[in-house]
Amino acid sequence: MALMSVEVCPDDRALRSGRRRRALEQMAAHDLDVLVLGRQANIRYVTGAPQLWVAGTRPFGPACVLVRETGAIHLLSTWDEGVPDDIPHENLYGISWNPVNTMSALRRIDGAASARRVGTDALSPAFAQLLPTAFPNAELVDGELAMRAARRIKTAEEVAALREAIAMAETGLAAAVAELQPGVREQTLAGVMLEAMAAGGVSAPSNQEFAWITSPDHPWRRVNGDHRNGRVRDGDLVAFSAGVLAGGYMGEVGRTWPAGGVGGAPALYRRWDNLCAKLLAACRPGAAAGELLAAYDAAGEPAPPMPLARGLGMGFDPPVVSKHLPLTAAEERLEPGMVLAVTGYVWQQGVGAVFGREAVLIAADGPEMLTSSPHWQG
CATH class of the missing domain: 3.40.350.10 (Creatinase/prolidase N-terminal domain)
Structure with a gap:
């Protein structure tokens, strides 16, 4: 050969x-x-x-x-x-x-x-x-x-490189979502995502969790898959986190899709839409990064344990916005040229969680979404 x-x-x-x-x-x-x-x-x-x-x-x-x-x-x-x-x-x-x-x-x-x-x-x-x-x-x-x-501030050429990396991550996400159905395993969904990204020329993922069934019993955990061998059941909410390191830049996108029946998912997605609208409104030049934390409070949702926003670039760039670092977030100011990975996360007992991650450019005239993957519409 x-x-x-x-x-x-x-x-x-x-x-x-x-x-x-x-x-x-x-x-x-x-x-x-x-x-x-x-x-x-x-x-x-x-x-x-x-x-x-x-x-x-x-x-x-x-x-x-x-x-x-x-x-x-x-x-x-x-x-x-x-x-x-x-x-x-x-x-x-x-x-x-x-x-x-x-x-x-x-x-x-x-x-x-x-x-x-x-x-x-x-x-x-x-x-x-x-x-x-x-x-x-x-x-x-x-x-x-x-x-x-x-x-922390990206050049125009860096923003273009980030767009390319994000597009590769979205290709992997779309392939995995297309395979979602009751009975499929989490590992299979992860494998499909990685295969699609590798076919696009990128074999270096930027994260370790690719697809998981959200838990209806705990707000921050994945479902305990031991008793079901990691298989998706009808009505499960499955979170996807696609991330690649392409050309030195991290491209990331996150979505949650239901498998089969939707149950109480529509109301949960409406809560998520409300939260994400507030998060996006906080991504404006001159705003304190702490306003992203305030967006969770305004939406009546608890902030997640993971960073709810962080700089996206050649690795883990500033700023890092987390409920564990409120003073740091209050001191950080968003500036034109920053690119953030912004995470929206809501949960409901007995239903599960809706997770989403967007790449947002802080432009001079306001936020610009760099991610374009569709969301589930109930």
Whole structure:
């Protein structure tokens, strides 16, 4: 069987250039001479290079260096594939088992010796001791604040990338909903969703729960499927959460559909519609993020234990709006260019829950829905 060659390409030039410009602006605002990055989303944001063989969680390592004065990027990479042409080969430094060798590579970077303030997006005890040897005249400070400020506002190119990722997630959602009927298993619905997204070219889901039967007995739990082998029954309300990581961006959408008979579902969906209208009205520029929490109160619904809104982008972006962080939500202001994943959730004893998640762009003239998947209409 012939093997198919898949080329690893960097992000589009306009996309990566706009992000890099925002990062440099925030470096100036936070008075950072150098940024040392180890988190994958931050590295791709700055470089536009999709790194290979970095799946999973791993400790901090200085995998990318951005110098404010020159705009030069230095990247930990042993090959050129996927590295954009504006990062020259001589700016690549290889992987070493000995971190002292890595410090030697960083010391040779133009601007390392003269840097006064160096920000890092994370730090480990070992590198807290080692990095001063690469930047001998610098103070090490928190650089994640600058990256969060850069990433919270999306460029026009980023919004376009998010639209593409959301469209892929909606393809998976539609395929799973089409298979919903009494007797089908939750695992089957999840498999159909993942298969459809993979067929579209994306094999990296952004979440771990894809389809579940909501519980008529507990507001925040899925139904106990042990006694029914995970099979959907007539009248069940089944929640779908489709999420992909496509081109570095998270696309997410959530819906709830009834299987077979609807029972008390229509009244529950009306409550959900009322809640979502209030949530959408709160997504306006200048509003405090806490108004999203207030929307649940105004609708007479308890806020869910999960974040009811969070930034959508290259990972888990700010702001994060949760009932567990009311002061943080009160201090956050929504700004044009933010993209939020907004969750509406209502429950009724004996019926189940209606869950929905929308991607919302905070535009200058108000909220704009980026998700377009249909809802069940009773």
